[in-house]
Amino acid sequence: MKNSTVDTHTLPAQWADDEPLLVVDDLYVEFQTRQGTVRAVNGVSYSVNAGETLAVLGESGSGKSVTAQAIMGILDMPPARIPRGQVRFRGTDLLKMPDDARSQIRGRRVSMIFQDALSALNPVFSVGWQIGEMFRVHRGMSKRDARKKAVELMDRVRIPAARDRLDDFPHQFSGGMRQRIMIAMAIALDPEILIADEPTTALDVTVQAQIMGLLAEIQRDSDMGLILITHDLGVVADVADKIAVMYGGRIVEEAPVHDLYRSPAHPYSKGLLESIPRVDLKGQELYAIKGMPPNLLEMPTGCAFHPRCPYRRANCETDVPPLHPVGSGRGSACHYWREVLDGGHS
Ligand code: SF4
Numbered sequence: 580m581k582n583s584t585v586d587t588h589t590l591p592a593q594w595a596d597d598e599p600l601l602v603v604d605d606l607y608v609e610f611q612t613r614q615g616t617v618r619a620v621n622g623v624s625y626s627v628n629a630g631e632t633l634a635v636l637g638e639s640g641s642g643k644s645v646t647a648q649a650i651m652g653i654l655d656m657p658p659a660r661i662p663r664g665q666v667r668f669r670g671t672d673l674l675k676m677p678d679d680a681r682s683q684i685r686g687r688r689v690s691m692i693f694q695d696a697l698s699a700l701n702p703v704f705s706v707g708w709q710i711g712e713m714f715r716v717h718r719g720m721s722k723r724d725a726r727k728k729a730v731e732l733m734d735r736v737r738i739p740a741a742r743d744r745l746d747d748f749p750h751q752f753s754g755g756m757r758q759r760i761m762i763a764m765a766i767a768l769d770p771e772i773l774i775a776d777e778p779t780t781a782l783d784v785t786v787q788a789q790i791m792g793l794l795a796e797i798q799r800d801s802d803m804g805l806i807l808i809t810h811d812l813g814v815v816a817d818v819a820d821k822i823a824v825m826y827g828g829r830i831v832e833e834a835p836v837h838d839l840y841r842s843p844a845h846p847y848s849k850g851l852l853e854s855i856p857r858v859d860l861k862g863q864e865l866y867a868i869k870g871m872p873p874n875l876l877e878m879p880t881g882c883a884f885h886p887r888c889p890y891r892r893a894n895c896e897t898d899v900p901p902l903h904p905v906g907s908g909r910g911s912a913c914h915y916w917r918e919v920l921d922g923g924h925s
Pocket residue numbers: 845846847882883884885886888889890891892895900912913914915916
């Protein structure tokens with residue numbers, strides 16, 4: 580059994596030795612819409628440990644953000660419904676927790692950064708007030724002490740002249756600086772798990788690299804688990820330990836990051852890798868996976884990727900591939916993973 584620093588009555592001080600810090604186990608999420616039931620997440624399982632970075636990769640509609648929202652407990656239910664699955668944090672299923680206990684964990688122990696900092700920040704309050712609010716509300720600090728903490732955090736996320744900018748409003752900062760403010764708020768209470776949902780999508784490439792570097796540095800210093808949600812395989816290579824690739828609400832490949840880069844075992848991951856622009860191929864046409872992501876109201880039969888897959892055979896249209904073990908810590912939901920791994924046709 581592990582020792583734990585948990586001091587809240589809502590979580591056990593110890594939990595099973597072989598259980599990672601956060602475990603998503605066979606999770607299903609669906610939405611009732613006028614057009615029918617949208618099955619957004621279909622049996623997703625992944626885990627993250629302290630000090631580990633998991634990148635969750637996929638196109639929009641793949642279920643990666645909905646899974647994160649289920650972990651955080653911020654889905655509107657209804658129309659969302661979680662018919663099956665668990666989200667275990669320190670061995671306790673968050674989905675079974677009463678709302679008040681869950682809200683004690685949200686933001687404090689498990690925190691999240693959103694894609695669009697401008698709409699996530701409140702435009703009518705200064706950034707110092709918004710960062711300080713975390714300490715006033717959750718730690719009961721005085722206004723003066725909360726301001727001091729806000730300056731410390733703005734320094735930590737490298738906002739220049741933090742003290743002078745405390746009373747500035749979100750619109751007075753650049754996109755990259757706003758994202759730093761979001762990161763400051765997300766790490767204010769020293770969470771054990773940080774979920775970053777497309778944290779660099781709206782930023783230019785140089786600022787993207789700075790933000791990714793900052794997240795990696797914060798994680799190293801604090802030993803928190805980081806779940807990095809992205810559609811861009813290019814941004815996670817240097818920071819992630821392992822990758823879960825999602826398609827149509829399922830994980831289609833999971834692997835240590837370098838294994839996946841070296842030799843993908845699923846045609847979709849292979850296509851994503853080949854779509855990354857490369858300096859050595861300058862002048863050549865950029866590869867793009869043909870077709871569109873599936874309509875979640877009318878999922879293709881069999882393997883959801885089959886309408887776009889260059890490897891497909893007849894049985895792909897009827898048989899849903901399970902996640903085959905393909906090596907240490909690796910899995911691929913493809914009937915023909917050996918062929919893909921061996922670098923067969925594409
Ligand atoms: Fe392609 Fe078939 Fe593999 Fe699906 S199961 S990824 S369609 S080869």
